[in-house]
Every structure is written in C-alpha cells, then in structure tokens.
Amino acid sequence: MSEVTTGIVFLVILLLLFGTGIELGFGMALVGMVGFAYLNGWPAAMQLVGRDIYDVITNYGYTVFPLFILMGQIGFNAGIAVRLYDAAHKFIGHIPGGLAMATVMGATGFKAICGSSAATSATFASVAIPEMDRYGYSKRLSTGIVATVGTLGCIIPPSVVLIIFGVITEQSIGKLFMAGIIPGLMIALFFLGVIYGWARINPKIAPMSERSSWSARVRSLPEILWVLIVFCLVVGGIMTGFFTPTEAGAIGTFAILVLAVVKRDLMFTGYTKSVTEALRTAGMILMLIAGSVILGHFIAVTNIPQNTADWLVGLPIHRYLIMLLICFVYLFGGSFIDDLAFMILATPIFYPAVEKLGFDPIWFGIVIAITVAIGVVIPPVAVCVFVVKNITKVPMGEIYKGVTPFLISLIVVGGLLFLFPQLALWLPSLFFK
Numbered sequence: 001m002s003e004v005t006t007g008i009v010f011l012v013i014l015l016l017l018f019g020t021g022i023e024l025g026f027g028m029a030l031v032g033m034v035g036f037a038y039l040n041g042w043p044a045a046m047q048l049v050g051r052d053i054y055d056v057i058t059n060y061g062y063t064v065f066p067l068f069i070l071m072g073q074i075g076f077n078a079g080i081a082v083r084l085y086d087a088a089h090k091f092i093g094h095i096p097g098g099l100a101m102a103t104v105m106g107a108t109g110f111k112a113i114c115g116s117s118a119a120t121s122a123t124f125a126s127v128a129i130p131e132m133d134r135y136g137y138s139k140r141l142s143t144g145i146v147a148t149v150g151t152l153g154c155i156i157p158p159s160v161v162l163i164i165f166g167v168i169t170e171q172s173i174g175k176l177f178m179a180g181i182i183p184g185l186m187i188a189l190f191f192l193g194v195i196y197g198w199a200r201i202n203p204k205i206a207p208m209s210e211r212s213s214w215s216a217r218v219r220s221l222p223e224i225l226w227v228l229i230v231f232c233l234v235v236g237g238i239m240t241g242f243f244t245p246t247e248a249g250a251i252g253t254f255a256i257l258v259l260a261v262v263k264r265d266l267m268f269t270g271y272t273k274s275v276t277e278a279l280r281t282a283g284m285i286l287m288l289i290a291g292s293v294i295l296g297h298f299i300a301v302t303n304i305p306q307n308t309a310d311w312l313v314g315l316p317i318h319r320y321l322i323m324l325l326i327c328f329v330y331l332f333g334g335s336f337i338d339d340l341a342f343m344i345l346a347t348p349i350f351y352p353a354v355e356k357l358g359f360d361p362i363w364f365g366i367v368i369a370i371t372v373a374i375g376v377v378i379p380p381v382a383v384c385v386f387v388v389k390n391i392t393k394v395p396m397g398e399i400y401k402g403v404t405p406f407l408i409s410l411i412v413v414g415g416l417l418f419l420f421p422q423l424a425l426w427l428p429s430l431f432f433k
Contacts, residue, residue, distance in 0.1 A: 007302030028291030067249030097199030121150035144402015339375035
C-alpha cells in the first residue's frame with residue numbers, strides 16, 4: 001500500500017476502535033504506534049511513543065490545563081455559580097422569561113472562571129431548573145436553555161477548547177482568549193433575545209417571578225464584582241503580556257481559592273474534591289493530547305495533511321464553501337466520538353489547508369470553537385444534553401426541542417463570523433501587534 005492509503009486504512013481502524021469503547025487517547029496512541037511501526041519499523045515506533053509521551057507530560061506549557069480547570073472546579077464547589085444566578089435573578093427575574101435569562105447571565109459570568117461546558121450545564125441544572133419549576137416554567141424552555149448555556153464554555157475565556165487549539169496550532173492563547181470575547185457575548189445576547197421573544201409569544205411557558213427590592217439587588221453586586229475582577233486579572237494580564245497563560249491560570253486559581261476561603265464557601269473536603277476532579281480532567285486531556293501527538297506523527301509521515309491541503313485548495317469552489325465543508329467534517333466526526341477529541345484529531349489534518357487558503361488562524365480557532373459548541377448539543381453525542389437528562393430525568397426528545405431555538409442562535413453567530421471576521425479579530429488587533 002502507498003503511504004496515503006496506509007494512513008486512510010489506519011484512520012478507518014481508529015474509528016472502528018472508538019466503537020469498542022476504548023479510551024480515546026489510548027486508541028489514538030495505539031493506532032499511531034502500530035501505523036508508524038508498519039511504515040518505519042517497531043524500534044522507531046517505540047522510540048516515537050516514549051519521546052512523545054515524555055514531551056507532553058514534561059511540557060511546561062501544558063500546565064495551563066490543570067490550573068484553569070482547577071480554577072473552575074474551585075468556583076464550582078464554592079457555589080460561585082449559585083450566587084451569580086441569584087444576583088441575576090434579583091435584577092431580571094420579574095420580566096418575561098426572567099429566570100431563564102438569569103440562567104444565561106449567571107452562566108456567562110461563571111464562564112469567566114470555568115472553561116468546562118459539562119460543569120456549567122450540571123451546575124445550572126441543579127440550581128436554575130428547580131427554581132424555574134417552582135414558578136411553573138415549561139420543561140422545554142428550562143432544560144433547553146440549561147443544556148445550551150454550557151456551550152458558552154467553548155468560546156468565552158478561559159475556554160479549554162481554545163487552549164487546546166492554541167497548543168495544537170502553536171497560536172497565542174492570549175489572542176484566542178481575546179478573539180472569543182465578542183462572539184461569546186453575542187451568543188449570550190442572542191440567547192437572551194430568544195428567551196424574551198419566546199416568553200412574549202407564549203407567556204405561559206415562563207411566568208414572571210416577584211420583583212426584588214433595590215437594596216437586595218445592591219447587596220448581590222459584590223458577587224458579580226469579584227468574578228469580574230478575577231476575569232480582568234486573568235485575561236488582562238495575558239493581554240498586556242504581564243504574565244503567561246500558565247501564570248495567569250495560577251494567579252486566577254489562587255485568587256478564586258482566597259476568595260472562597262475568606263468568604264468561608266469552601267471547606268477542606270470541597271478543596272480536595274476540586275483538586276481530584278481537576279487532576280482527573282487534566283489527565284484525560286493530556287492523554288488525549290499525547291495520543292493525538294503520536295497519531296499526528298504517523299499521519300504526518302503518510303503525507304495526508306499535505307495531500308488534504310492540496311486537494312482542498314484545488315477544489316473549484318469558493319474558499320468559504322471549503323471552510324463550511326471543514327466545519328461539517330468536524331460536526332460529522334463529533335457524531336461518532338467526543339467533539340473535543342475529534343477536534344484534537346482533525347485539527348492537525350485541516351490546519352495546513354486553512355493556512356493555504358489564507359484564513360487567519362485565530363479566526364479559524366473561534367469558528368472551530370463555535371462548531372464544537374454546536375456539536376456538544378446535537379445528537380448523538382450531545383454531552384450537555386446528557387448531563388441535563390441525567391440530573392432532571394426529562395426525556396431527551398423534550399430537551400432537544402428546547403435546545404433547537406438556541407442552537408439556531410449558535411449557527412447565526414457562526415454565520416456572522418463568516419461575513420464579518422473582525423468580530424473575532426478586532427480585539428486581538430487592538431492589544432497584540
């Protein structure tokens with residue numbers, strides 16, 4: 001077989017292997033190792049595996065993962081999301097769809113310290129849905145918005161998706177963070193608009209709650225202020241070059257920990273739980289990266305990325321149609337395995353083509369982040385929907401019906417990015433020369 005044919009055969013084997021339930025990182029490492037051995041011999045394959053795993057585990061840049069994940073876990077276990085939701089509830093709970101809108105606002109604030117989509121959906125499924133149930137909200141609306149707000153974690157910094165994309169493509173994580181702010185806020189605003197319009201059309205699905213006093217609203221403001229300070233400290237420090245993304249993760253984690261301890265919101269058991277969950281998640285991500293690096297070296301020697309780039313560039317269609325085709329491949333691949341894992345697998349293959357087509361890498365990162373966001377709420381592998389179903393026991397079909405209007409919002413913002421790339425590139429151009 002030719003090198004390209006060998007690569008295609010082994011990629012098909014990898015997809016079949018995923019169907020067995022094997023851990024994704026181990027599956028990629030196994031196929032990469034065996035494929036490399038087939039082309040270059042076992043001694044070279046063994047050397048490759050040892051070197052790649054060692055390089056990933058000892059790479060200082062990868063320490064950014066456990067730090068930002070730990071920051072989110074501490075915020076989660078300290079109840080910061082609950083207080084952000086309560087603050088938003090006090091300000092807008094009395095307007096049509098106010099509780100659902102408070103969920104969006106609370107989740108947007110929580111995303112400033114937590115990059116996990118599943119953690120956000122799990123938090124607000126436990127906090128916001130019971131409150132909406134108490135006021136008689138439609139299950140379709142309540143579960144739909146809670147499942148969808150988790151997607152904000154793919155775009156609003158500190159997004160794990162953007163960090164991984166930056167590591168894979170060797171792009172500035174600071175630029176990616178800045179690029180994600182405007183699209184992320186636009187998605188949140190679209191969600192708010194959908195909720196308000198839905199509630200105005202059919203007031204029965206979202207009854208208004210009582211109006212809070214201004215004194216109660218003012219007392220809730222410090223909760224928003226502290227999160228805003230931490231966000232500005234982390235993103236602002238990266239943006240100004242005052243510290244690296246890894247240092248920003250350490251400072252942000254320390255700030256959230258001090259805040260939680262001073263306010264007595266985090267006991268030692270909560271801290272140990274946060275560390276355990278952060279290490280488990282970071283270990284999973286590092287294994288995914290290690291597996292993708294091994295697989296990537298195998299794919300590189302098959303010349304698949306170069307041939308793919310040449311083929312895509314040579315297609316007699318507009319380059320934006322080619323980009324849509326690439327996004328579709330990400331969505332299609334995410335239908336078989338986890339969307340984040342497929343992003344790690346596919347990005348090294350398509351990134352050379354994106355460069356040849358003349359697209360800005362930072363813009364491409366945000367487009368892929370939105371594509372991953374869409375993937376986590378569409379079947380069959382819809383992580384955020386699964387989380388909400390497991391907590392609320394609401395049928396999947398009902399949740400998907402609630403997700404659909406918000407899914408359209410994600411698609412619209414993605415389309416606007418194609419029409420107006422500066423939505424993602426304007427902020428980075430201001431602060432990074």
